[in-house]
Amino acid sequence: MKRLSCMMLVAASCSLPFAEQRKQDSAVTALPLLALLGAVSGSSVSCSSLSASTPSGTAAADRITSAPGDAGSGFFDARCSIDGVRGMGDNQGSTDVFSLAATGSSSVLVLEWNGKKITNGVGADFIVFENSFNQNGNATTRFMEPVIVEVSYDGSHWCGFNPIYSSGTYSQNPANWTRFAGTTNSYFNQDSNFMNATTLFTSGSSGGGGDQFDLSNLVTGATSGYNCSAVASNSGCAAGDVSQLQGTSSGQGVVYVRMIAATACTNPNAGGATFPQDSGAYGGGPDMDGVIARNVVSRP
Secondary structure: OHHHHHHHOHHHOOOOOHHHHHHHHHHOOOOOHHHHHHHHHHOOOOHHHOOOOOOOOEEEOOEEEEOOOOOOOHHHOHHHHOOOOEOOOOOOOOOOOEEEEOOOHHHEEEEEOOOEEEOOOOOOOEEEEOOOEEEOOEEEEEEOOOEEEEEEOOOOOEEEOOOEEOOOOOOOOHHHEEOOEOOOOEOOEOOOEOOOHHHHOOOOOOOOEOEEEOHHHOEOEHHHOOOEOOOOOOOOEOOOHHHHHOOOOOOOOEOEEEEEEHHHEEOOOOOOOEOOOOHHHOOEEEEEOEEEEEOEEEOO
C-alpha cells in the first residue's frame, strides 16, 4: 500500500520521510483520498514562509537553538518546528513537521523562547506537539514515535520529567508511555481549529491535544532524563536546578526545551537497552510540529 499510495500522490509532490510515509499510508484506509492529497500538497509550502500564531496568553517556542538534522528543506527543515502547530486530529498526522532521526546526533532538537521565559503556574505549563494518530480509529493502537523532553534555563543545566515505559517490546498503546511527548494526538491547528488558551490546555479531545508538561513534575537525579547518545551531557538534574526552572529561585525560568527521540536514549528498566521502536517506523524518528507554553514572561 505504501508504494501504491505514493504513486497515486506523485502529482502532489509525495516526498514523505520513512516514518511519516508509513503513517500516511496506514491512514489511507481511514481518510478520503482528497483529504490526504490536501495534507501532502500542503507539505510543499516552505516553512520559511509561515509563522506561528497562538492564543493570547501563550507563546510558541520560536528560535531554533540546535537542530543537527536540519537539511533546510522538506520534512528535514527545522523551521517547520517553529512555524506554527497544525494538528490533524485523531486519524491523521500533520505534515508541517521537522523529522528527527531515531538515533545519533540528528535525533535531537532544542528550541528557545526568544526574549521570553516560562515559569511554573497552575497545571500544565507547556505542550509539545508531535504528529501521532490512531491506527484504524483505535486510540489504544497509535502510530507514534515517543520523545524524551527536558528543559533548561541556560542551555547547560537540564532537567526532565522521569519518563517511564511500562512494557517490554514496543507497545502502540500510549498508556504504556508516561511523561513522554509524541504519544498524544494533536487537535490544535492555527489555520483551521484555533482556540483560546483555556481550551488549548484542556486535556482530551475537547482541548488542543499534544503532550502536556507541568514544571511542578520536574525531578532531580539521574531519572530526570536518560542517557541519550544524541547529547553531549545528560547526567541528570542537579538538586538546585528545579527551583531555578520553576522560576522560584533567582528569577529564573525555562528558556530552552530539548526533545530527543526515545530510541536514542537508554531505558534504565531494560538492562541498558534503548527504548524500543515501532517496527513500522522504518528507521524514522519523531516528527515535531511545535511547542506552545503559557505563564510566559519577558526576560532581560
